[in-house]
Amino acid sequence: MTPRSSTRTLRIALVALLALLVGLPTVHAQILRLTLGQMVERTDGAVIGTIIERRVTHLEETKDGPDLFFTTLVVEGEDLATGAQTKVEVSFPGGFVDDETGVWNSEAPSAEDQRLGNRIVAFWKETADMGGGFASNALYASHGGLFRAFEDRWGREVVLGRGEGYAIDHNRRLSTLRTEYRPLREEVERKRKEAGEAPR
Amino acid sequence: MRRPPLAAATLATGVVALALAPGSSSYDLLGHTLGPLVRDVRVFNDFEDPSANDNLLPEPMFPGAVGAPLAIWKAAVEWGSALHGDGTGDPTQQDGLGSGEANFDFSWQGLASGPGGLTDNTHSSIHADDVGVLAFAEFGQGGWRIRYYENWTWDDGPGAIPAQHYDLQSCAAHELGHALGLGHSSFLTTMSAVQSGGDTSKRSLLTDDRLGVQALYGVRSALKPRVTGASWNGVTLTLTGTGFSATNNEVWFTRATPAASGQIPKVTGVPSSGSGTLITVAVPQDAGSGDVLVRVPGSSGASLSNAWPLLIGCQPIVPTCPTTANSAGPGAVLSATTSQSVAANDLVLSATGVLPGQFALAFYGSSPASQPVAGGTLCIGAPLHRLPPVQADGLGQLVVPVDLTAPPAPAATIQPGQTWHFQLWYRDPAGGAGSDFSNALAIPFCP
């Protein structure tokens, strides 16, 4: 075991421990309680990838009042269902355009969770109006739609659960998550097709 | 809009604390506190769901508020340092409203005229498509703003709510916890929580929430001034309590009219008597019914008292009993225009939907009732006091001016502070019973 992998393993263990403890005994936000199936029904897709860009949009005057801020993360990786290469933008309310200008939002992912270079699973929903007319792919349920991923000591990618009530409640190997996610997504897409909705 | 210090939620810190001391606490501190003068809470009441504003039952401890503002006001006082008045107002909280026991109290400022900016300390709704979030709190430089997504069905209670509705009071209590500096708790408390539909349990602070607000602002100081009573005689307010300063107290009121943001109506330089137990002060022009607080010289949360309810003017008129259909349509509807002031003597009852050209009698009594009589419901208990008969016009409308100085009997004299119930009886020859009743109104009277 190299020193580097030892540090990484320790970090994974710590984060996993924290995630486990966070999961006791309930969930943590003014967001919807969702199973993975409900999350899939309410969203248009999910990506496993790396945050390669983060930017913040400031809307000064809107139909919904002044000073709305939205953070957009660009995630490059693979579609969680198909494995196809993809680059997805996901947005959530809150953020700072610079040190002086912005707002902290209670339900946004933590600063640690939205850092550039993080490996994440993000559930997104194409949204015409996230407030103030801002159109983007919403990071669905804000911080409840973002899950960190790490490699374990054997090099397998593990997605960290956030506790009961979150779409990914407990830690899962990425491969397991894909296996659970794919049929759920296919079923939703089949139903949408039957209902005559445009493919997304 | 400066980034608050340590703005990022320090979730991990809270969790480590949990790991070290299992079973103790798991509140999370966001890294900001509100300055000692930032205590105002106001509501821009743009909630669109009828269920968000259908609680019209006035609460004595929340004078002048109904609907969504009432629900949010209750959420704010639950964080307070001591019971709000006698603590009543929420049928779901047996331990009373006012559970924080910290050096922290919000100052209810009534209605806002808009959603306001990031530091205007307002609650309002926001229109957006479903993004999986119910509500959020924003924190800017020295203030906050709370928004509720309008795509959910909000409910103002006051009791249990349908499973498809989301409880405004629970959500407000949670978001106000963020506003004052708390993050998400890993215990099942106000600050935890997915709020499931129909769930009202997050209205009431639990130990973990209380420990959180105490960690931020300190456990309620023995020196913190305490208001235990407030009475207004039409001009002067008398406050009783403990810990008032001999000189230079500030008395904080609730603003009477909606404001975009702004100043808390205050009277400064107020002395006390009785060794700091009594304050008398003239109520300022811009103050209305709401809460009153006393601030003694000092710069901490311990300088500001608890919030105590204060009625200026009258409680609103309340419909107590629905009308019943008559032979001509859905029934007679009684309404009242009045300042509710006994001195002003300006009560006028009016009705629509009466049978055209038929005689009617308005009457009143001191207690409500519900008894089928003739073609409708008698909604007032005996003894009943009759006003002079009137005749409806060709459209089935009528007006009954009420002269408070000429009551029909000595026992029917209307005094300030009393609530009287009014209803209309009218002839309906084509109806099977020959007569019918309107709805009834409970009208509180003031000086």
Ligand SMILES: [Zn+2]
């Ligand atoms: Zn929250």
